[in-house]
Structures are given as C-alpha cells and as structure tokens.
Amino acid sequence: MESIVSAQQGLRTVHEVMQNINIAILKIWSILVSKAQKHADTVMIAMAGSSILFMVVPFKFILMALVSYGSLMASPLGKRLQNEQSDRRIREWWDSIPVTPVEIVDSSK
Template sequence: MLYWERPYHTIVVLTMTILIIYKEWVGKAMSASLIWLVAKMVQERGNRMREKYDEVITVSTASDQSMTESIVSAQYGLISLHQIMQQTNVAIMKMRSIYTAKAYKHASLVMAAIVGLAIFLAVLPLKYVIMSGILYCFVMTSAVGKYMSNYHSNRRMKEWWDSIPIVPVRVVDGRVG
C-alpha cells in the first residue's frame, strides 16, 4: 500500500483511513475489525478447520552445511535469539490453535473477550480509551501500581496460556541421498 504498487487500492485505503480519522470513527473501525475477526473464527469453527489441519506446520531439516559447520555455526549463534524465536513460534502455534478452535474452550473465551472489546470500542469514544491507557501505564509503573499489581491474576493468566495446546507439527527431513 505504501509503495503505490496498486494505485487504486492505495487510494481507496488512504481515503478510507483519512475519512475514518476525520469523522472520529477509529474506535468503530477497530470494533468492526474485531467483529470481522470473530466472524472469521466462527466460520473456521463451522468449517471444521481444526480437523482438516491436524498437521499445520511442516519443518524441513535439509541443510547445505556439514555437521561440523553446523555445530560451529550454532556455537557462535545468538542463544537468546533462538529462545525468543522458539517462544514466538509456540505463541504463533497457540494463537493458530485458538483461531482454528482446536482449543475449543480457549477459542470461545477469546471470542467473547473480542466481542466485549468490540462493544467497548464502539460505545466509548477512542480519546477516552487512549487517555485511560496512558493513565494506566503511568499508574502501573508507579509505586502505587506496583503495590496494586496482583500476583495471583498474573499466575492464573500464565496457567491459562500454558494450558492452550499447540497445533501439531510434522518435521520433514529434506535430505537427499
């Protein structure tokens, strides 16, 4: 869109964006996007996509390097980056599990939360949401916010996240010979 590869689409998106901001429909546009996301999730659930995608992701282990070169490369690699990538992959697989309703209860809870957020954004003017967000950030980083933070709710949220099953992964060895 930004590079004007398809000028008609770029003009339409630009016009709609300016109109939404000018008319102060940002909250309603975000709300409509969230409702669209829930509709797509319900459609996926209706199509039984979770049964179709028992093996969603294929990983190839083919490599042009020898075993020694691979070990040397791994030694000099950034271990922390590797861990971040693993966590990101797991998070993506968990989100995919929620989206395709593989984790049915989690998907229902997320859809209800998205609908609630969509209604909240449709009813409340965006400027109040932004002001509340800024106030929340300032309060939670202060001493009062640190005192108010609840360890139990954070632990429950982590337990909920950890209970989401990831989509199955099939590893394919792409080596020839």
C-alpha cells in the first residue's frame, strides 16, 4: 500500500514539474516572439548589456567573478546577505509574463 501511495506522489510530482516546465517554455516563447513587449524589451536590453560586457571585459575575469560570487553566496555570510525583496521582484516579473496560448489542431480532418 505504501508503494502505491509513494508512486502516486511521485507521479504527481512529475506532473507538476512537467507543468512548470511547459509554462516556462511558453513564457520564454512569448518573450522571443514579442507577445509580451515590455518583457521582450527588458530581455533585449539585458542581452545587449551582457554582450557589451563580454566584449569589453576578458572572459577570465568574468569567470573569476562568477566563481567568487558563487562561493560567497554558498557561505553563511552570503546566506545572510540574500534579500527576499529582490527574489520577490524577480518572481513578480516572471509571473507577469503572459503565457502564449496553445492551439490544438486536429490533423485527422
């Protein structure tokens, strides 16, 4: 009986993960085809800024900064420095992106 319940729970978890992945793909597609104009502009500005950064700063310095940031955030000091407000803003931004509607076409006709 326990194995049936754990299998059901595992199936629910897989279903929820697949649902979240599908929603994320549809939101990214919405940004790429500019259905969400404000979000697409924000992503384009971020990509342009990062391309300028990669053009000006050597890659080894960017890699060293990322490794330092990762190790700092994994330390106890980094856990105290994490800000709930910035996480909440990113979640709100992500939730405000509209999902591109899916249209199912019957191919048997």
